[in-house]
Amino acid sequence: MPEQAATIDNMARGKDFFYFTTNDGINTRAYQYNFLSSKSDEIKLPVSGTASVMPVNITSNDVLILLTSWKQPFTIYNYNALTRVVKPSAWTAKFSYPGVDDIVVEETEIKSHDGTMVPLTILYNKNVKKDGSAVCYMTGYGAYGVSGTPYFSTYSLALLNKGVIVAETHVRGGSEKGESWYKAGYKTTKPNTWKDFIASGEYLINNHYTSASHLIGEGTSAGGILIGRAITERPDLFAAAISNVSCSNALRMENSPNGLNNTKEFGTVKDSVEARALYEMDAFQHVKDGTKYPAVICVGGMNDPRVIVWQPGKFAAALQNATASGKPVLLAVNYDNGHFTENKEIAYRNFANMFSFALWQAGHPDFQAKK
Template identity: 65%
Template sequence: MKNCFLILCLLSSWGAAAQSLPATPQRPVTDTYFGRAVVDNYRWLEDTKSPEVLAWFKAQGDYTKQTLDRLPGRDSLLSAFVRYDRLRPARYSEIRKRGNRYFYRKTLPAEKVGKLYLREGATGAETLLFDPVAYNPAKTYSVTAFTPSNSGQQLVVGLQEGGAELSTLRIMTVATKALLPESIVAVSGGGVDWLPTDTGFLYTPNNSTDPKDPLGNLNTKARLHRLGTPASADPELFSRAKNPAFPIRPDEYPFIYFSDDHTQVYAGLGSVDNRQYVWVATPADLGKPTIPWQPLAVPTDSVYSYLKLGAQLYLYSVKGAPKGRILVTDAAHPKVATATVLLPEGSRNITGIVSSKDYLFVTLNDGINDHIRQYDPRSRQWADVPLPFSGTAYVQPLDAPRSNAVLLGITSWKQPATLYDYNPDSKKLAVSNFEVKAEYPGVADLVVEEVEVPSHDGAMVPLSLIYRKGLQKNGQAICFMDGYGAYGISAVPAFSTRYLAMLNQGVVIAETHPRGGSEKGQKWYRAGYQTTKPNTWKDFIACGDYLVKNGYTSPSHLIGMGTSAGGILIGRAITERPDLFAAAISNVSCSNMLRQENTPNGPVNVPEFGSVKDPVQCQALYEMDAFQHVKPGTKYPAVMCVGGMNDPRVIVWQPGKLAAALQAATTSGKPVLMQVNYDNGHFTEDKAVTFRNFANMYAFALWQAGHPNFQPATVAVK
C-alpha cells in the first residue's frame, strides 16, 4: 500500500521563487586612487549598450517581477493607491495667469497623466488645449512643462517620452490649438522664457537626446528661438564657447531669463552649487553680436536667489548668515557688496523669495514648518501671511509683473494639500476655485510626533513620526524609515496617499532629517557634504536605533529607504549596520560614488560630492561608495534596488552594480532584487507606472519586515 502522508512545508516566498537568478560573472578591474588599490568586480555592467549587459538587466527584472507577483498584498496596495487617488475628482496644478486667461494642468482619476487646459477667468468655461496621450498614440508621452507667452496667445509645451526627462518642445497657437511645424529636442525640463514681444523664447538644450550620452550635459549653450524658424538656426547667446573670458565649467548649464518686468535679462550657471554666478544686461543687448554682460553676483557672495521688484533688486544670501538674510540694492546699478540688509538673519531659515506686482514674499522655516512674510516696498512694512495650519507652505504669484494675484498652497504630514487665493492687500485667504477637496480614510486617526535624536557625535537630529492612534510601543510595529540628506534639500511635511496606504495597515512612518539637508540651516547642510558626508548615514542609523530603543519597532521590522542621492544614505547604512534593518529599498540610487563622474550626470555633481581627481575628496567618495563597502560573508538585510533604463540623472548601472555585489556577498538567505523600469526614468508623471513602481517597492519591504498581509501562503505537499 502506498504511503500517504502530509508534509507541511512552510516555504518562505524567497525559497519558493519559480526560477533562480543567473550567475553574475566577476571580472575584476583594479583602479589605484592616490595609492589605494580598489577592485571593481562588476565594471562590465557599465556598458549599457552591450547585449550581455542588457540581457543581465532583463534577467534581473524578470526574476524580480516573478518574485513580486507572488506577494498577496502587492495588488491590494496598488488598489489602495488607485482608490485614494480617485477620492479627489480632479487635480489642478501649475496654474498660470496671462491677462484674464488661466492656463493649468488638470489630471482626472482615470487618467495616467495630466492634460493642459484654459479658462477665460477663474470660473470661466474650461477648454482642453493639449492631450499628451493623443499626441502620438503609438508612444507614451507626458507634459514635462508648459509656458504661456506674455499675451497668452502662444504656448510652449515640453513633452517627454517614457519618463526620459529630456523634452521635445512644441509651440501651440492657443486660438486654433495648432502646433507650429518646428520641434526642439533634448531640452532638460522643458522650461523656456518668452521674449517680451512673444516672437520667440530663450532655452538651453542638451547636446544629445540619449540620456546615457556622456557628452550630452557638457558644454551646453543657452539659445534664442524665433517662432517659425528651424531650431538648427537658433543662435547661441551665452555659453563657454561664446564667452571664453567667463569662468564657465564644461559641466555647468548656461541659462538666460528676463526679470518679471522685462527690463533686465540675467545670465547664470546652473549646477548643484546653490551659490549663484550671475550677469545682467538689457533686453536690447540680446540683439548685439557680443552681449555686454555686467557682473551681478559671484559664488563668494553666496546669493541663492534674486529678483527685481520695481527699481530694486532683492537677494537671498547666506554669506555670513547660515540661516539666510535678504539684501536689497539698486537694480540699475546692483552692488551686492554694499547692498542694504532688508531682513537680517533670525532664528528661522530663509528658504526662498518670490514677488507679485507690488509685494515681496519670503518663506522661512523653523526646521519643520514654514512661515511666510510679505514686504511692501511702498510702505516699507513687513506683515505675516496668515496660514490656516502648520506645515509646508508656498506662495505662487500668477502673473507677477501685472497683478497681485497669488495662490497659496499648504500641506502637512496628515493634511492634504489645499489651495487658497490670497489677497496681499487685505491679507485675506479664500479657498481657490481650483481647489477640489477630498476626504481620505484614516486621516482623523493619525498622530504626528516630532522628536530629536542624538547622533553618533551628539548632534540632535530631527525625526518626524506618523502613526495611527493606539500604537503599542512594544517593538512589534513595522516601521518605514525614509531619508535623503543632500544638496541642502530638507525633508518637509507633505501629505502622501502612498504613505497613507501603509499607515492604514498599521505601519509607522519615520521621516528623517539628516545632515546634508538644510533643516537647521547651511551649517546643517555642510555637515553632510563631501568629507563630512558620513554624518548623513550615521544620522539615519541613529534614528533607527532610537526607534528600536523606544519600542516603535525592532530590527526585524525596520525598513529603510533612500532615493537618488539618498542612495548614499541607505547604501552606507546597510553596509555599516546590516543588523539594524529587516529590509532596504535603494531607489534609482547613487551607489557607486567612485564611478559617479563616469556617468552622464556625474560631472555636474562634483561640487556636491567631490572628485576622484582630488586626494581628499576621493577618500570622501570612497567612504560614500556603498558598492565598495559590500563585504562577502555578511548577513545583509533583504534589499531591493531600482533603476530606470531612461534615467538621465542616475544611470541604471549604479543600482545594478550594488545589486550584483549584494547578491554575491550576502549570507543571510534574504533576497536581493533588482527592479528594472523600462517605461520610467528618474521618475515619471504617469500614475500607472508610478503606482506600480511604489507598490512593488513597498510590498517587497513589508513582506520582508513580516507584515502578515504580504506573506505568501504556505504550501502543502503530499
C-alpha cells in the same frame, strides 16, 4: 528682514505689502511687511506645513497661499492682506482621503553620533501600539541641499492605513537648518548623512516605535548613498532595505552620463582628498563577505541617465554574493522609463513591488506568503 536662525524662503511683492516666508527646519511661517508702517506681521496659516505666498499682482492686496502638510494635500487659499482673512480658494477641488483624520504627526529631534540634534518626523495611525511590534518605513535623502519639508503623500497614506509607521529623516546634506546643515553632509562630511539616518533608526527602536526585525530603510537616487552605507555599516539595524535608482558605487559615478554633474556634490577621483571621501560613501566598496545583510531590493532604470543602471546592479550583485543572512537580495530593472516617470500605472507598479517586498521581509502580516 533681519538675519535669523530660521532660513528665509520665498519673497514676493504686492501693492501695499512685501511678503516672505521662513522655515525652522521643517515648517513654514509667513509674514507681510507693510511699506507704510515698516512693520512685519505674521500671517496665520490654516495648518502647519510647507507654504508659499503668491501675490496676484503688484496692483492689489489679493494673495494666493499655497499650502501642504503631512496630513493635508496641496491646497490653494485666498488671502486678503488688508482684512487678514484666509479662506479656501475655488481653485482647489474638494477631496477626501481615508484615514487622514487618524494620522498622528510627531516632530522631534534626536541625538546623532556626534551629539548633533537631528530633526525627525514620525507619522502613524492613532491606533498603532508603541510596543516595538509595528513595521516602520524610514526614508531619507540628505543631498544637494534638498530638505524633507512637509508634503502630503498618497504613497505614505497607503502605508499608514496598513498600520505602518512612516518616518521622514532630516539628515545632514539637506538644508533643514540652512547652508551649514547642507555642507555638513557634503563631500568629506558625507558620513554624517548616513550616520544621522542610523541614529534615527536607533531612536525609533529604543523608543519602541518599531524593532530591528520590523524596520525598513529606503533611499532614492542620491539617497542611495544614505541607504547603501547605512546597511553596510549597520546591517543589524534593518529587516529590509529599498535601494531605489541609487548611487551605490560613488567611486565610479564619474564614469557615467551624469558623472561630471555629480562631482560638484560628491567630489572627484582626480582629487586625492575627495577620492577618499568617495570611497567612504561607496556602498559597493563596503560590502563584506559573510555579513548578515537585511533583505534588499535594488531598483534600476534601463533608460536612466541620472543614475546609470549598473550602479544599483553592481550593489545587488555584491550583496547577493556576500550575504550570510539567507534573506533575499533582488535586482528589479525597470525597462519602461528612466529615473522617474509621470506614467502613474508604471509608478504604482514600481512602488507596489518595492513596498510589498519590504513589508513581506519586515513581517507585516498582510504581506506574508500564503501556505
